[in-house]
Amino acid sequence: MNLLNFIEQFPDEESCQLKYKEIRDKLGVLCSGCGCKGHYWKNDKLLYQCKHCGKRTTLRSGTVMHGSQLSFRYWFIAIHLLTSTKKSFSALELQRQLGHTYYEPIWEMLHKLREVMGRRDGEYELSGVIELDEGFFTTIRKDEEKANPLKRGRGSQKKSKILVMVESIPIEGKTTKRGKPRKVGHLKMIVIDDLKAKTITKKVKEKVSKNAISDSDSSTSYVNLKDVVKEHKPKVIPKDKVSEMLPWVHLAISNAKRLLLDIHHDVKPEYLQGYLNEF
């Protein structure tokens, strides 16, 4: 949907509320009091009332908008921008565009949306041929300022570790100088605490189909992958050959880094996963 379609379809608060209700009705509303599914709709108060026990459920409750004071239209605009633009945008920029007085609620809204994007990603597993590698992303720990006053202002830098998994599908019948060209599929980027084989194997088991084939370098982090996928093909990869031998994982890492550098400066480690979800 482009910007003109968006404005046409959602010109005001009411059109956004109606759409939200339409989606919610499709999913079904469950009464938290008695578990009943039948509800009356109270249009003046934007809430459902249970046909059985009378308990009320607001249109927002139990959804990503739960507890938010921001208008439905703000949420719709944020969702539209997050999903229709290739590049990301900062909470500060959205606040400016919306002409909203406070930064915090806008920042929170974006982070909640990034969180649900991650949950949506969690619903599918990667399959086919998977490229695997780790990335190191610079994050900033502001909380250390107190401990070390010399570092005031900027905070200390930390490298957060990311496991990157990309579906990389060989295209049949085509070969180039670099070997078989590959088409990219879904990808997952997950913040991990360390690069131990145990950590990596657990994540791959969670996120990748056991019928998959995995490609990686010959690092000890990947030694146990053969236990969780159909076939694991570790290769010795010289540094200057990474972009050839693991092309999509390499590109994904550099694009994600650029997104963080260009738009979300000084990312704290605890929020990095959110930005990766969005990416």
Ligand SMILES: [Zn+2]
């Ligand atoms: Zn009920």
